[in-house]
Amino acid sequence: MAPSQPSHTPNLDKLIKSLRVQSLEASIESLIFLLKRRQVKGDECARATAQILRQVVAKSKWHDVDQLLSRVQSAGLRLTQAAPHEPVIGNIVRRVLGLIRDEACEDRNADDLGSEAASDIQSLAPTAPPPQKPALVPIRPAPSILTTGLQVSKSMFNLLSVADPGDTPMTGASTPMSQAQPASVHALRSEVMDGIEEILDEIHQADDQIASFADIQIHPGDYVLVYQPSRTVEKFLIKAASKRRFTVIIGSLDPPSPSATEAPYAALRKKLNAAGVQTINLASNGLMAYIPRVNKVIFGAKAVYQNGGLLVDSGSCIAAHAAHEYLKPVIVLCGVYKFCPEDPSDEVSQGALGNPSSFVSYGNGQAVNGLEIENTVTDYIPPELVDVYLTNLGPQTRHHLASILADHYKTEDIGFSFQLGEP
Template sequence: MSNPKDPQFMAEQLVSKLKRRQLTGSMAISLETVKVLRQIVSVGRWHSEEVLIQRIKQVGARLVAAQPKEIIIGNVVRRVLCLIREAQANLHKHQSTQDLQSLAMDGTANRPPQFSTQSSMSTLFGDEATEAGPMTAGTPSRNYPLETSSPPSLVHQIKSDIIQAIQDFIEEQEDMYRNIATQSMEHIHSNEVIMTCGRSKTVELFLKHAAKKRQFKVVVAESAPFYHGHEMALALANASIDTTVITDSAVFGMMARVNKVILGTSAVLANGGLITISGTQLIAEAARHHSIPVVVCAGLFKLSPVFPFDEDSLNTCVAPDAVLNFSHGDIVSKVDVISPFYDYVAPEYINLFITNQGGHPPSYLYRLLEENYDAEDTYLVKA
């Protein structure tokens, strides 16, 4: 019988869930992925950091292959790899510092005391004839062995550091909603009209937190043909927020009355572009035409080092029955209906990113990428 805590078994279970789409939502996928990688670090057998990195890359490549369109999986794998490299560098730096300090203390402690035989008068007149003579033969050597207790195994020490870093990463994700929501008072003011589309839990909690002390109105685009905007509007209305649902075709006409656009996203690419629900591009273009600021609420784990060289490869097409089903008769066999689930929004349409570490303009994303990822892990599988 398979051990449910075995890393290999957990990885296979996650691959199966991803292939069958039994696991949906960025947060759920991210937490499941990082827990599998944490189990590989804590339970798996490895004797060096290089072996661990290669094992994480192999498992990460399998998870990405199971659901290539879920960019979050690759983000989490690269983030864990960066944490491993940081723990390795910190430990080696700490050991190097300790070695230098030990050598310095060893050289100072084992040097015999030398007393000057010169008198103060001879020093005054520069008499060098009375300088101290050479050391005697009984002088102790400077190369004494250090009398310190043997340190724990390097692998054991770095393993505990990596596990703690991964646990901090998990807690950061779990607190992501709260950390973003607490910034709402700085961006939402009284009597504003805010537009959004679809349903994003991050945006929903962001607006609900602001509604505790602010009075404002929200306009929600229904996001046909999936109508996630209806669910969003219902959730906001239940929180006593003045909410209006509009059709997607009415976005441009309503934009002139809007003060701010707040959007959620599935992923943020390296150039600042968004992979988000279909219909968002229409809102972004209308906002740019009317000079309305566009704010995106997203956790840092959604930031990806991948550039959109081929935008279509990052999209997902779903069944078109919501647009045109078989009840329409003969027309079904005469047309091809493409129903994309995501939109790509270029970075020039975005004014501000609100993350769990504060607000950042799109031009600052390169710095966040350097802080959260290592350039060697951009490609999990080398070509």
């Protein structure tokens, strides 16, 4: 279903500007429309998903933690179904679900500490001495005044003293999430929205933080091969060029369009040349000739899976295999928010298909109906071909991925898309 006002959502920037004036359902449908048309892809999917989930928390009606989790899961499922080729959407949804669980757990612990403190105050209050002579009518001391002189309201006294000790639950017993009501829904809403803002800041700063390691990874005189460099790789190279002099070999699979006025990655080449870095344009079929001269190969990944495998642009797997054959290190630039706590599916391993018209022109002829042309737009690189994962948290190896995933995702949220039916 297309958005009711498509003129207001031609791209992600205008969609974000319209979130305050649009209804929640209209905003979700607008993003779904952009995802299906692939007008929003790559890193933009992470930012768009976080923005929409922030609106879900702010505008949807919910009265407890379970309802909020259900609202976020439902919206996240619709987004992942609109763009199944973008695993980063599911990553952001899982991050937000884990954030909600953490905030709810903190509120529950705060309530438990408050009740324990009140119990301690009651236990410290001295008990009145027993009467010397039995009275015909038992006289109960006034509940508003303790022997210590501490003034306590009647409601607080009843709250602390009326309960039967046999009915009181154990202190260490866990409370189900459905019974863990926050002290204030408004406070929980504000805390979760602040947490989503922190996720947005992480996404925005990830490229700059990765680029800060450029002068450590690239040395003077290096020959660096990059294949279809993403925005993350471009920032990394430009940062390294400010302190190092090296040569960049830019590999590309897409043929130049006949209507294009500039060669591929012309803007990047101009910036690097201005900084004194030499650049070489290279087609994918010429990679093997340059690999022996290359010192390292750098990729930008769309996703890093639990086993360490990569989802990358089509053609990158050729460069990775060539580097492995010649024992050249392969460095992957990837923000932590792209780490996916799942193993790759069969569809990911085979690669997503795109429009082949840029490679083969269609025309009328006898063989047209007998041809089937496939154009893969993504590749899967197995983990044994990767040496270093350079993230915004620093360089990582394959053996450290499990700890990073455990720090950023909850076990109960890993398979969230399989817990819900069709919306």
